[in-house]
Amino acid sequence: MAQQTKKQKMLTQRLDADKAYGVDEALQMLRDxxxxxxxxxxxxxxxxxxxPRHADQMVRGMVSLPSGTGKDVRVAVFARGDNAEKATAAGADKVGAEDLMEDMQNGNLDYDRVIATPDMMxxxxxxxxxxxPKGLMPNPKLGTVTPNVEQAIKAAKGGQVEFRVEKAGIIHSGIGKMSFSDEQLRANFDAFLDAIVKARPAGAKGKYVRKISMSSSMGPGxxxxxxxxxGV
Structure with missing residues (x-):
């Protein structure tokens, strides 16, 4: 990490692990x-x-971030015929059938999302x-097994992210880049949190969202x- 300025050192020293920050305040602190x-x-x-070891307490889904992710999302699509042509036209990075399967079996798995038409399953x-294990298996509940490959590709490249709770009950995601405006990041934060709240499983008892934290790639939490x- 680059050497901090005197101002940055002072701000870092001011960080309080026990303090609960407002969203806008936290964003400004991370920038500073x-x-x-x-x-x-x-x-x-x-x-x-x-x-999440109990099926009725699993939290998983998709959410479209209104300001996008700022990330170039690589999408592979399993499709044939007209659907393959539509996928290519919609901007898929790789489209195929058995040939795509063999390519992946040979270790070419550099994708952020894998989509398939139902007949390709x-x-x-x-x-x-x-x-x-990579979280790339197409799933109809997540909209990645669909006959409408154009819409699925557009959603993936336009800011849709998948979320899934881990064993310890933690769920996390990137919500944008530091170069985004505060308004863009706040809109993405609100959309992400709203999706998690709406995905509350029937088996969840007591307080659902217990703790929220925000960080940057190399910054503090x-x-x-x-x-x-x-809603929390």
Whole structure:
């Protein structure tokens, strides 16, 4: 990390691990203590009152961030015929069938999203052990198994992100880049949190969103005041 200025050192020393920051205040603090030259990602993590080992407490879904992610999303599509042509025209990075399957089996898995038409799941199913651990397995509940490949590609490249709670009850995601305006990041934060709240599973008991924190790629983690966030 680059050397901090006197101002940045002072601000870093002022950071209070026990303080609950407002969202706008946290964003400003992360900007003030930034020392890197690259465009860092702003990340949000939530500690949820769920135990994902139980099926009725799993939290998983998709959310479209209104300001986008600032990331170039690579999309692979399993499709044939007209759907393959539509996928190519819609901007998919790779389109294929058995040839795409073989390419992935050979280790070419540099994708952020894998989409498939329903008729291709027989082929995609052979890749379960490769795509599953990477969170890339197409799933109809997430909209990644669909006959409308154009819409799915547009959503993936336009700011749609997947979320899934981890074993410890933590769920996290990037919500944009440091170069975004405060208004853009706040809109993405609100959309992400709203999606998590709406995805509350039937088995969740007691307080659902227990803790919210925000950080940048190379910056400190700041606790966000739950009282400022509606619905938690």
């Amino acid at each position: 203590v930034k020392t890197t030259k690259f465009d860092e990602t702003i990340e949000v993590a939530l500690n949820l009152g769920v135990d 027989g082929v995609v199913g052979r890749l379960g052990k490769l795509l599953g 700041l606790r966000i005041d739950n009282a400022e966030v509606d």
